[in-house]
Amino acid sequence: MYDDILLPVAPGGEANDAIPHAASLAERYDATVHVVSAVDTITRTLRGPQAGALAERVESAAEARVETVTAELEAAGVDVVGDIRQGPPVDVIENAIADAGADIVLMPSHTRTGIRRVLLGSVTEKVVRVSPVPVVTVPMANRESESDGA
Template structure:
């Protein structure tokens, strides 16, 4: 049923409750998991001496994240391909669906409410609307709710990528 599973991951984030779901589907169907992380091109538009260093940190974080996830999946005996792509996370994920011939996308969903939802939006939510294949969304509300209570906002910069999300 599923031969190719797309698993977007955010650079710099270690949290992604979607990984076990992708792993389970891959084991069940003998599928290949394609791990993708997007390097948002908005950072490329910044000027000045700090912009280059920031872009390099984001790219390094994306490469480390993809490597960590691919290593984890390979250790479980799953065929996996990792890739870091420059671009807007929504575009990167949408293109990856087509490029790898994904049968399904597995990605986390942050359950934001109020002003944070209006201002930040959600890559996952957008992918659900535009994807030509099924999208499995894995809620990550507990971790974000705990962070909100403690005031820890360290992952806010990653929340809208695809933990990308990509």
């Protein structure tokens, strides 16, 4: 049913509760997980000495995140491919679906509400609207609440 699973990860992100779901589906269906991270090219169009440094930091963070996630999945015995792509996240994910021949996309959802959702938007929500394949959204654990209670 699922031969290729797309797992987008954010540059510099520390947690992604969709990772165990991707590993479980990959194991069940003997599928390949395609881990992709988008480096938004807007930072490359900015001017000034800080812009170049920011772009390099974002790209390094994306590379590190993809390496970490692919290593985690490999350790679980999953066939995995990692990729860093330039561009707006929604466009990168939409293109990665086609390029990988993905049968399903697994993405975290931060479940933002109110003004935070209006201002920040949701890459996951946008991908759900444009994806030609099913998108499984995995709610992220509320890490702020967990740390407040600790």
